[in-house]
Amino acid sequence: MSALPFPEPPLTDGTVLLRAWHEADEAQRHAGFADPLCQQFSWSPATPFTEEHTRAAFAQDEEGRLAGESLNLAVTDATHTGVIWGGTSIYDVDPRSASASVGYWLAPQARGRGIATRTLRLLSAWALGQLAVERLTLTCAPDNAASxxxxxxxxxxxxxxxxxxxxxxxxxxDTMIFSLLPGELR
Known part of the structure; x- marks a missing residue:
């Protein structure tokens, strides 16, 4: 499997911009993901989330991208790309079945503003178009009503x-499962 490309140019709708993570984002990435709501829905280990986990995520992101299995992107303010609103990913990429999964998380200051919807639309359109995915799945906890x-x-x-x-x-x-096929993105 070949490496997944970063979207070029970065994906944007004028409000949200999805771009590669930079090491300079480490503190914001950690602070946003360490939020109790992110931990409640997105942190599966029973051990506490630490700064070491954030540092390790950068290497894991690149390993997954190079293996063609996943792509993790920073969700930023399109007018100030140094402001991290959250993260998004496409993962479980399987070119043989033309399928993949998508996910996202948002820092507290980004919630309730339509940013997750904008992020999901941008990443889904890119996956369906550029990666020729024919089935996208999204999973979340049954009590994650916002997702x-x-x-x-x-x-x-x-x-x-x-x-x-x-x-x-x-x-x-338990996990709720959703799917999106070509022509269904709203």
Whole structure:
């Protein structure tokens, strides 16, 4: 499998800009993802999230990209790209089945402003077009109502619940699954 390319130019709608992570983003990336709401829904280990996890994420991001399996991007303010609003990723990329998954998280100051919806639309359009993905999946916790609303707003269809789907913070968690096919993005 070949490396996934970074979108060039970076993806933007004039409000949100999705770009490669930079080492200078480390403090903002850590602070945003360390927020209790991100930890509640996005941090699966039972161990506390640390700055070392953030540092390690940069290397893991590049390993996944070079393997053609995933691409992680910073979600930034399009007018000031040094302001990190969150992160987004395309992962489980499988060219043979033309499928992939998408995800996102937002720092507290970015929530409730439509940024997650804008982010998901930008990344999904790019994956469907540039990567020729024919099925995108999005998963979230059953109690993550905000992520479910974002998925539906973008045209993802709720397919159901994957019971006891994954290890999560020392237990197992159900997962809601949504999908998006070409022509369905809103």
């Amino acid at each position: 479910q609303r974002v998925a539906l707003r973008c045209g993802f269809v709720r397919e159901g619940v994957l019971r006891s789907h994954l290890p999560f913070q020392g237990a197992r968690r």
